[in-house]
Amino acid sequence: MLIDPALRQSDGRAETQAAWQRRSIDNVWHPCTQMQRLGTVPPLPIARGEGAWLHDYAGARYFDANSSWWVNLFGHADARINAALRDQLETLPHVMLAGCTHAPAVELAERLRTMTGGVLGHAFYASDGASAVEIALKMSFHAWRNQGRSDKNEFVCVRQGYHGETLGALAVTDVAVFRNTYDPLLMRAHLVMSPDARQALDGETAADVAARALGDVRVLFEARHEHIAAFIVEPLVQCAAGMAMHDPAYLRGVRALCDEFEVHLIADEIAVGCGRTGSFFAFEQAARPGEAPLWPDFVCLSKGISGGYLPLSLVLTRDAIYEVFLDDDVARGFLHSHSYTGNALACRAALAVLDRFAEDDVLARNRATAPLLSAALAPLADDTRIEHLRHKGMIWAFDVPPDVAGERFAERFHLAGRANGLLIRPIGRTVYLMPPYVLDDDLAAWLAARVRATLDETLGGHTSTRSDNAACASDPATA
Numbered sequence: 001m002l003i004d005p006a007l008r009q010s011d012g013r014a015e016t017q018a019a020w021q022r023r024s025i026d027n028v029w030h031p032c033t034q035m036q037r038l039g040t041v042p043p044l045p046i047a048r049g050e051g052a053w054l055h056d057y058a059g060a061r062y063f064d065a066n067s068s069w070w071v072n073l074f075g076h077a078d079a080r081i082n083a084a085l086r087d088q089l090e091t092l093p094h095v096m097l098a099g100c101t102h103a104p105a106v107e108l109a110e111r112l113r114t115m116t117g118g119v120l121g122h123a124f125y126a127s128d129g130a131s132a133v134e135i136a137l138k139m140s141f142h143a144w145r146n147q148g149r150s151d152k153n154e155f156v157c158v159r160q161g162y163h164g165e166t167l168g169a170l171a172v173t174d175v176a177v178f179r180n181t182y183d184p185l186l187m188r189a190h191l192v193m194s195p196d197a198r199q200a201l202d203g204e205t206a207a208d209v210a211a212r213a214l215g216d217v218r219v220l221f222e223a224r225h226e227h228i229a230a231f232i233v234e235p236l237v238q239c240a241a242g243m244a245m246h247d248p249a250y251l252r253g254v255r256a257l258c259d260e261f262e263v264h265l266i267a268d269e270i271a272v273g274c275g276r277t278g279s280f281f282a283f284e285q286a287a288r289p290g291e292a293p294l295w296p297d298f299v300c301l302s303k304g305i306s307g308g309y310l311p312l313s314l315v316l317t318r319d320a321i322y323e324v325f326l327d328d329d330v331a332r333g334f335l336h337s338h339s340y341t342g343n344a345l346a347c348r349a350a351l352a353v354l355d356r357f358a359e360d361d362v363l364a365r366n367r368a369t370a371p372l373l374s375a376a377l378a379p380l381a382d383d384t385r386i387e388h389l390r391h392k393g394m395i396w397a398f399d400v401p402p403d404v405a406g407e408r409f410a411e412r413f414h415l416a417g418r419a420n421g422l423l424i425r426p427i428g429r430t431v432y433l434m435p436p437y438v439l440d441d442d443l444a445a446w447l448a449a450r451v452r453a454t455l456d457e458t459l460g461g462h463t464s465t466r467s468d469n470a471a472c473a474s475d476p477a478t479a
Contacts, residue, residue, distance in 0.1 A: 020045035049076025072308030084352035104347035120316035129270035130164025132313035162240030195246035210250035225261035235282035242430035243397035251286035267296035274304030278393035312346035376448030
């Protein structure tokens with residue numbers, strides 16, 4: 001088995017690290033992993049977390065550059081979230097939410113409603129992002145059915161979109177590596193053009209790409225709107241598609257089309273919510289400055305909502321949709337459930353996260369610190385080995401074309417990142433940074449330098465000879 005170079009210690013710590021790796025390989029089935037590769041790329045045993053750093057058993061530390069799959073907002077072992085959880089642990093860890101209620105679930109739902117200007121509320125709690133998507137899909141279909149419109153049972157999703165890996169969520173996902181094996185099990189969804197700005201033709205802007213994509217939606221709605229229940233989209237950034245970013249005009253256009261053709265709009269903010277794109281809800285950026293806010297009909301939240309502490313997801317929806325489920329007939333109610341729905345500890349963690357946003361003015365701080373990392377990464381714009389350097393809120397990304405990346409690029413980059421003190425996992429050929437909200441001048445400079453060093457070590461002395469036209473030829477679907 002390969003042992004990381006950082007673990008070559010003489011005091012037994014390397015042996016401890018290796019022992020945890022062996023035990024994990026022997027007993028744990030790791031997610032999103034070809035287990036056969038773990039003999040070459042063993043899992044990194046983490047002993048503790050502190051702030052933005054993770055420490056292994058051998059004494060090495062790693063900057064959590066991807067926020068532990070986008071969940072960690074304020075660093076590990078945050079003192080204020082820890083204190084809130086200790087208090088809740090001594091009070092009420094959990095009680096079933098069927099027939100009971102508790103303060104954290106109620107207060108969290110109230111605060112999120114307020115944050116949408118009262119438009120979206122009645123939080124329905126679950127445990128993970130895919131479950132939230134399942135709930136929103138079921139709610140949409142059931143709401144139409146309760147209104148006597150059961151023919152509206154089809155869904156629309158965006159090419160290269162990702163919404164989770166349970167069967168319903170996978171049916172509206174268009175990432176081949178996750179979907180193709182299970183395709184025979186899935187319901188059929190309509191696919192429309194992605195607004196991914198990387199698809200811009202010569203002379204086109206991101207807004208032009210969005211307009212082309214909206215034309216595709218209109219054609220489909222004109223033909224099938226009487227059968228379409230809902231359209232689902234990741235606002236502003238399609239994360240699993242390689243951080244594909246699009247113009248906010250797309251969201252305005254989709255909202256208008258859904259209104260025109262009576263189709264529900266589901267905003268999957270599992271990855272892009274909680275400040276990742278610069279506003280707490282990504283959909284807040286749909287409205288033009290000075291215009292009235294625009295909102296979807298459903299918002300799905302997870303990941304950052306509990307600050308990286310506990311599994312929690314939720315769905316918010318409009319009162320008009322909630323009200324069509326109110327009836328003396330039990331079957332007309334929304335009966336979805338799981339045993340840990342609205343877990344008190346998880347909801348209390350989420351309340352502590354919202355406290356941090358309010359008390360520290362996190363969004364304003366992020367607006368001030370994000371330019372630091374953008375400036376530190378700016379030299380990459382002239383690096384001929386990469387393309388599409390881009391940024392939105394607290395997300396940065398660039399792509400390495402296939403003629404440069406070579407075999408197993410993501411794996412090689414990940415291992416080189418470890419050697420440079422980074423825990424970072426590219427998505428295919430897309431390198432991205434989604435760090436906790438802790439940036440300052442020194443950390444931004446260090447992080448950019450480590451990313452550049454990792455890129456150099458991964459690619460060796462490769463110098464691209466691509467022409468300007470070839471630089472735009474990479475296929476986002478394979479990112």
